[in-house]
Amino acid sequence: MEMEKKTHYDTLETMHGTFQTTLTQKHLARKPWIPNNPKHIKSSIPGTIVKICVAEGQEVKAGDLLIVYRAMKMNNNIKAAFDGKIKKIDVKEGDNIPNHALMIELE
Numbered sequence: 001m002e003m004e005k006k007t008h009y010d011t012l013e014t015m016h017g018t019f020q021t022t023l024t025q026k027h028l029a030r031k032p033w034i035p036n037n038p039k040h041i042k043s044s045i046p047g048t049i050v051k052i053c054v055a056e057g058q059e060v061k062a063g064d065l066l067i068v069y070r071a072m073k074m075n076n077n078i079k080a081a082f083d084g085k086i087k088k089i090d091v092k093e094g095d096n097i098p099n100h101a102l103m104i105e106l107e
Helices: 024-027
Strands: 009-016 015-024 040-042 047-052 065-071 074-081 086-087 102-104
Touching: 065 102
Parallel strands: none
Antiparallel strands: 009 015, 040 102, 047 065, 065 074, 086 102
């Protein structure tokens, strides 16, 4: 008994006309895009935590230095983008962190 294969189509409208395209299973199974949470401070590249300049529960102002981490032989100073309070620090000095690792959570 053969499994019935469902074909999914999508219509694309361009300046050259309207076209119908077949959507692959990989396309249909992809994860939806989720915007970044501005209250989560994440690493932009892999590196090592050099210094944590804040403590949990501390109030911070926009521009305050939160954390220093070394990546590609350079120290990167991460500063607060807005006023807030430190909810949780997820790393400690000396930790090696991967790309997009959560370092600090703000309230």
